[in-house]
Amino acid sequence: MKLLRVDTLEEARGKLKGVFAGRAPETELTGCADALGRILAEDVVSGEAVPSFYRSGVDGYAVRSADTAGASESIPAFLEMIGEISVGTAAGRAIGSGQCMYVPTGGMVPEGADAVVMVEYCEPFDADHVAVYEAVPFGSSVVVPGEDVKKGQLLLARGSAVSPAGLGALAAAGITEVSVYKPWRVSILSTGDELVAPGGCPGPGQVRDVNSAGLAASAANAGFQVIRTALLADDEPLLEAAVREAAEDSDLVLVSGGSSQGKKDVTCEVLDRVSGGGVFTHGLALKPGKPTILGFDSGRGALLMGLPGHPVAALTVFRLLAFWLWRELTGQREEWSVRARMSMNLASAPGKLTCVPVRLYRGADGYEAEPVLGKSGLITTMSQADGYVMAEMNREGLKRGEWVEIHRFL
């Protein structure tokens, strides 16, 4: 049994950033129809102005604003009506002093006009004239070219996820494809002589494999592409062959299992051999999540992660390291957290950062976070939680009524 120093979460993250320095994820072009939720690999700049013409924001009469000066309900201005504009067509002609044209919402404002008077403040007077009962300032109810999008304007920034509104902005500017990060290809190897597939019936001493399903779903929510899941018996050559095969075509190889010390040692040795001595983290000062092993196969460019066998620990470490690293490398902004008050005192493990699943309720004063109690390895504590709070390693715990930040599980 080797005694190796465990890393704090911060140390492990620092090492991950170090080995991935200069190794941004690959990028690809994708059509906007398939871009929803993808992470932009480049800033997107508009090549044109939107709208490209002076556009009316209301149903009304396009006028020279100076012609309405002094107009009021009692003393209207009378303007010559010289035509009507349809949406989607050129205005066709310009207006001169003392003239106006009818323009519907979204229609082109004709040359010569600098404002639109809403139809509610106008009245046809005779066949050729309109009475205008309001003085409008220059530019009133006119959307100017580039008001929504200027030519050369940053539409969407690198590192942002493509949203429905973002797709709208791209559509407005006529951009039909964008450069996005290729999802990491992930292999999930779940190990353990005691495991049977979820559809199977466990015999004496056996349990069903929880990690393949949980990690595959977490990887999907992270935006990764799961290319392989496998359930392996505890057999060192078998594990080594599987990790070697996975490292060939994966960006991330997850090996879960090995909660006993002997298995942890085997996983560590296999990952170190496959990566040519690339293991750099032999445990985390994190609860749950201590038996975590990190290695980088720099030749194949594959991150190898030995995850705890306990499902909650495996999902926690996946979220706090793999998903965190992906967000870092793709330049994503900080995720929002929800502020809540602790509903009770909570002791935490001294010297370890502790991840506590909580359920949120509306309290008198914002949200209340109630810890989901139960041993940390129990998947039900996590599946019933709305999120988690991190209790710092240098504190004794969290106090009832204290404001904390709740993060989402994946």
Added chain:
Amino acid sequence: MKLLRVDTLEEARGKLKGVFAGRAPETELTGCADALGRILAEDVVSGEAVPSFYRSGVDGYAVRSADTAGASESIPAFLEMIGEISVGTAAGRAIGSGQCMYVPTGGMVPEGADAVVMVEYCEPFDADHVAVYEAVPFGSSVVVPGEDVKKGQLLLARGSAVSPAGLGALAAAGITEVSVYKPWRVSILSTGDELVAPGGCPGPGQVRDVNSAGLAASAANAGFQVIRTALLADDEPLLEAAVREAAEDSDLVLVSGGSSQGKKDVTCEVLDRVSGGGVFTHGLALKPGKPTILGFDSGRGALLMGLPGHPVAALTVFRLLAFWLWRELTGQREEWSVRARMSMNLASAPGKLTCVPVRLYRGADGYEAEPVLGKSGLITTMSQADGYVMAEMNREGLKRGEWVEIHRFL
């Protein structure tokens, strides 16, 4: 021009709940591999206990706790070592008084044992005996049957979205398919003579269609299935035929466009005819979102929504009504909001509920919400926002430093 009273958001929601009373969305069985993110239509209860046997939580020696009474570093208890258990197999034999067996983490605790002493507190003494240097209480380091999941326990509740941890809990309990709500089938009809497809080049007076892309993406994020998008010229018979066709096979028909009064009237009349007089909302006291029309075709079971032509308004109304209704009907819990302080004063429209896009920043005292300024119809105001705050209709606006709740756009 008809003058019809507009509904408040609350009134419109009340009417929607009314017409959908007793009309829960359809359900279907889905395999767990495809269930991620789906909304459960029924409570899921475990048919068995997990684990099904007494399981060791550590590497150690299974003992009768009474045999360790008084053991300490200076005065160990000496126990007869009668065998070793492998994970995934039955323990094979029971231990008696004064005996112990080695059991790795996850292994079955043999009959007769009631505790496991961690290997760190034990030492092989001779070929057949182990020295135990710690007194352990009854149950120490033993996971009892049903500790993670009890037989008959509620695993996941109706109305919850299936999460990675939820899939883990289902896998643990051997549940391989669940009953979920069928996604609403959605048709999106974007109307306007001025519109060209996003890939096209707008001529004079034309703009690109933004709503098809934005609404289709919002619908996808809501968990709906978009079965049809169409770009239609302003032509009443054409629109009526398209709405009629869509109502046949859609749960939700979205008609966007019609910002001018004439077009709004046409949309309203078409939706009313197709639904057999089912239009019940002729406008919303919501900014942006006033020109919203709601109707229900009770024969075909289709909700018909006339959405504003302005993209931001269309996406806002979709989120505040269609997505809200779906969450209500499927029994989903309240969505979390993020508390933030307003970074500046913000005037709002009197007598209207106002939806203000904001960007979030970390401030000294939690998050700050900075309104994204710009006319409300501009898609860039929404695409650059992290979320929105609602300014109440009965207030004059929001004050700098005031705590507000920020919700996510879809």
